[in-house]
Amino acid sequence: MSRRKPTRTTNPIHFEDLDPKRFEDLVRELIYDFREWQSIEATGKGGGDDGFDIRAYERTTTTALDDEGNEIIRPMDGNLWMIQCKREKSVSPSKIRKILEDIDPDNPPYGYILAAATNFSKKSYDIFREILTRLGVFEFHLWGNATLETELHQPKNDRILFTFFGISNVTRRRSRATEIRSEVTNKNRIMRILGDNISRSWILARDSKDRHYPFEFKYADFDQMPRWQDYEVTELHPRGVLVSLKQCYAWFDEEKKTFDVAEPSIPIRNPYDRTNYTTQDREKHDSIDLVRDFWERLPKKNRAMFHVNGIIRYEDMLVIDEKGDNWRDVPHIFVDFLSGSAVSNTVEYLTKGERQIGLDDFSREVVFPKSFSKPQFGRFFIDESLKLPDGVRSRIVNFQVDCDTLYDVDGRFSHLQPGDIAVIKHDCKDDRFIQITHRYRLLGSEMLKNEPRLALQIRQQIGRDANAEDVINVLEFRICYEHQWKKTQQATDE
Known part of the structure; x- marks a missing residue:
């Protein structure tokens, strides 16, 4: 589909916007759950910290002997941790060496954390590990941007994230849960309203900002920017309702991967719709008749329909009025229109019978003219019925859609050329008139190899199985009506 929306992402957290002392407060908040502490001291805030921004004692179960030999618990004793905070955009390996010079080699802490608002290189990690191992520090951690962000996005730290940066993932998840519930509710309502017969049903999409429905004259630009629009539903997509935006007669060549589309649509x-059928509507209908006449004269294998479908997403549906009104007796769906449209994405494709053909690999080739002339007719053979087997004649007379081709191996239809009109008579039905639209030859060997599905139809018309030596005359036709060609026939007779 076109008009794709950007992917939603979480922006980086801007640690550099914090004051250095505030950055120390952030790190101190994050380490509360890092270990079970006896105490945590913000030594950097008062100055004279001897290299410590934060000093913490990890709770341990240590005992000692007093002067009389009795065991006593020393609650303030425990593993000493030294936490250093640097709110700097860059901390080089040489800077790490200098920071670690603050550690007393004769009395190193049990653990050490260096937290900085930057991303560390591999060399920085290697130097950090090498120096602290040599000093005899048992545990050490280097926290950069990635580690700090990971910690802040933990659910347990959502309060800290909100306190320092005004962001709440919990609130965001709750909001997303509300959005999901709304989507599911809209989907279920649409499924219930449209029922089992979803295809060919109709809806009216209305712009939520409109206040003048149903009076189009209130908007001078309504034709270019409609505030409500009828849509024929084609199917339900997992993300929303698929609607038909455009249908056109089309030509395509499947081997060459080319196509063309006839306008108008x-x-x-x-x-x-209870509104009146206008003069403009009739003019459009007449124009389409000319397009269809041209299209029906194309070879049957090249005829297709062009479709543009759009999607009205469940998440964009603000209100669903399932009853509609007496002007538009269909469900009304309120959405925020964008450039006069309720749809968010579109897709284009061709259909050939039941097949759907994507256009990704196709290119455009001009076949249709810019303007279409009135229908043209050839000769008229309307005095005597075409000689056809009863079964074939019956299907044509009864408008069977799968019967639109004549087959001839003995020359009985040699007089018929594209554009000619012929008649098919039936005892119990009115006469049926057909117009030849396309004529070509098919070798029996080609048919047996490439078109075996035609074997039954050909046998029904010629009274035997086709063989490889046959030259089969193929005449494609369409049903036409007397009023379409009568004036032309009278002028020819005169």
Whole structure:
């Protein structure tokens, strides 16, 4: 689909915006759950810290003997940790060496943490580890941007994240949960309203900002920027309702991977619309008749329909009015329109019968003219019915959609050329008129190899199985009506 929206991401946390002392406060808050502490002291705030920004004693179960030999508990004794905080954008390996010079080699702490608002290189990690191991520090950790962000995004630290940066993942998750519930509710309502017969149902999308429905004249630019729009539903997508935006007659060549689309598009009119059929609507209908006439004269294998579908997402549906009103007796869906449209993404494709053909690998080739002339007719063979087997004649007379081709191996239809009109008579039905739209030859060997599905149809018409030596004349046709060609036939007779 086009018009894709950007992916939602979480922006980096700006530790550099904190005051250095405030950065120390942040680190001190984060270490509270790092160990079970006896005490944590913010030694850096008062100055004269001897290299300590934060000093902490890890709770341990140590005992000692008093002067009389009795065991006593020393509650303030424990593993000493030294925490150093640097709110700097860059801490080089040489800077790390200098920072670690503050450690007394004769009395090193049990643990050491260096926290900085930067990303450390591999060399920095290696030097940090080498020096502290040589000094005899038992545990040591280097916290950079990535580690600090990971800690802040833990659910247990959401309070700290909000206190220092005004961000709450818990609030965001609650908001997302509300969004999901709204989407699910909208999906279930749409499924219930449209029922089992989703395809070919209709909805009216309305702009939530509009206050003049149903009076189009209130907007001088309504044709270019509609505030409500009828949509024919094609199917339900997991993300929303798929609707038809455009349908056109099309030509395509599957081997060459080319296609073309005829304009104007076929008007998609809501049958539940109570508004009058205007003169402009009739003019559009007449224009489409000319397009369809040209399209029906194309070879059957090249005829297709062009579709543009859009999606109205469940998450964008603000209100669903399932009853509609007596002007538009269909469900009304309120959304925020963007550039006169309720849809967020679109997709284009061709259909050929039941097949759906994507256009990613196709290129455009001009086949349709910019303007279409009135229908043209050839000769008229309307005095005598075409000689066809009863079964074939019956299917044509009864408008069977799968019967639109004649096959000839003995020359009985040699007089018929594209554009000619012929008649098919039936005892119990009115006469049916057909117009030849395309004629070509098919070798029996080619048919048996490439078109075996035609074997039954050909046998029904020629009265035997086709063989490899046959030259089969193929005549594609369409049903036409007397009013379409009568004036032309009368002028020809005169």
